[in-house]
Amino acid sequence: MPNYRRALIPGGTYFFTVALADRRLTLLLSHIDLLRAAYAETARGHPFETRAIVLLPEHLHAIWTLPPGDCDFSGRWKLIKERFSRAVRRVEPALGQVWQPRFWEHAIRDERDFETHADYVHRNPVKHGFVRDAIDWPYSSIRRYIAHARIACRKRDDSEP
Helix, strand or coil, X not given: CCCCCCCCCCCCEEEEEEEECCCCXXXXXXCHHHHHHHHHHHHHHCCCEEEEEEECCCEEEEEEECCCCCCCHHHXXXXXXXXXXXXXXXXXXCCCCCECCCCEEEECCCHHHHHHHHHHHHHHHHHCCCCCXXXXXXXXXXXXXXHHHHHHHHHHHHHCC
């Protein structure tokens, strides 16, 4: 078994890709309410800031910033996966393994790296042919992201002499 090395940076910002075991399934959208509940319950008990996120039928991408002194993103993903799996199996009892056992993570290095990954997150539905324009995908943080950028720009403009 490979020895996975994770970049553990307390308070760090990370990009993730998390996928279903069977990429032909569409559980993440067909049971989005269960996924949202698992995600929210985990965030309540183990806080993190979701900076960007997109849900597709069989995988998701997210960018999180963890609290200062905390680097346990693996534990959070484990809880989200377990909670969603339990909930979805109550609805679909014949379902086998729900998630791929691992996930992809990348420690965000700087603002440019963050912007590159946020763009990737938000453009993913276009890449997969679900929509022509990223803003049209309803399962994405793109609208919140754009609104936040506009507010930040206004604040900068207001502070200039």
